[in-house]
Amino acid sequence: MPAQPQPVAGDDLVVHVNGLTKRFGNTLAVDDVSLDVHRSELVVLLGLSGSGKSTLLRCLNGLHASTSGVVDVVGHRVDRASRSELRALRREVGFVFQHFNLVGRISCLENVLLGGLGRLKCARYGALTYPKRMRAEALEHLDRVGLADLAHRRADTLSGGQQQRVAIARTLMQRPTVLLADEPVASLDPENAGVVMDLLFQVCVEEKLTILCTLHQVDLALGWAHRIVGLRSGQKVLDRSTIGLTRDEVMEVYQRVDPDLTTPSTTAVRRR
CATH class of the missing domain: 3.40.50.300 (P-loop containing nucleotide triphosphate hydrolases)
Known part of the structure; x- marks a missing residue:
């Protein structure tokens, strides 16, 4: 704490x-x-x-x-x-839900990229259809939440704590105020709850x-x-x-x- x-x-x-x-x-x-x-x-x-x-x-x-x-x-x-x-x-305005609301069958990277769809003129299907700069940004957000090494893992194979961190990365990809x-x-269990709250606190302070x-x-x-x-x-x-x-x-x-x-x-x- x-x-x-x-x-x-x-x-x-x-x-x-x-x-x-x-x-x-x-x-x-x-x-x-x-x-x-x-x-x-x-x-x-x-x-x-x-x-x-x-x-x-x-x-x-x-x-x-x-x-x-x-x-x-x-x-x-x-x-x-x-x-x-x-x-x-x-x-x-980003929104993080209790039950994560990730798309389980796609990768963590693509889930984070979904947070940036508001900046694009049309829908994308698959991580490689997003601009290179956006893929790099999404990886940075996954690295921020400590999950860059799981970028290409299906979201539904992650633990609850990991899925919530992906959900936070997706929200950061939105560039909210x-x-x-x-x-x-x-x-989440107490340990993962502390990890998620610490992440929210860091984002609040560092990203204003x-x-x-x-x-x-x-x-x-x-x-x-x-x-x-x-x-x-x-x-x-x-x-x-x-x-x-x-x-x-x-x-x-x-x-x-x-x-x-x-x-x-x-x-x-x-x-x-």
């Missing part, structure tokens, strides 16, 4: 959310949340399952349309964007990439995040730098009010 991250300097606002509300029918998933995130900041969203973490993340790139509120990401008003505007936004990661280590990541693991959040945002029942209940933040303070996010009691009760962290 790295030394405690230092606060991020600068006023380069990349994500601005004001009064975001998202409903699914009668279910209120996100309830009047406001949030600002700056360049080269790694923010972790914590909370129980169903607290609104993933919904908030998906509202940032338009996978979910917000019900009300302002959502501005890298200068794009996501909450009122057209389809063409959302396509432009998604070229600047913002990276959204939804439970990127939920299916803004990262918002949902997690269930409090210790990982404290170890790698610059800042922790806690959600409970769709509402923001914590927004603090990790400098000086204690585990006990973070665990208060997981308190729930028992309707049969007058005082809150604390439940254990539940993993998806």
Whole structure:
């Protein structure tokens, strides 16, 4: 685990959310949340399952349309964007999923190259159909995640931790300004989870990439995040730098009010 991250300097606002509300029918998933995130900041969203973490993340790139509120990401008003505007936004916003979403039958190299398709005018089939400069760039990204020697291996032959690192390399190939990661280590063992979080932290600092990541693991959040945002029942209940933040303070996010009691009760962290 790295030394405690230092606060991020600068006023380069990349994500601005004001009064975001998202409903699914009668279910209120996100309830009047406001949030600002700056360049080269790694923010972790914590909370129980169903607290609104993933919904908030998906509202940032338009996978979910917000019900009300302002959502501005890298200068794009996501909450009122057209389809063409959302396509432009998604070229600047990478997304790393819990289950990797790699194409298993093709090589790691070609999976990473898929991240660069937005820069090409037509689809490509096979790694050799991509420009040489792009193949070299994809290899550099695989080297960055420690997998250059597996570039020509089928993706579905890799371990879970290796597949997630390929997924990160694919996202870097996209050249994003913002990276959204939804439970990127939920299916990994503790050692591989640490490797992936360390990689995200390095990319954030060295590439000045803004990262918002949902997690269930409090210790990982404290170890790698610059800042922790806690959600409970769709509402923001914590927004603090990790400098000086204690585990006990973070665990208060997981308190729930028992309707049969007058005082809150604390439940254990539940993993998806």
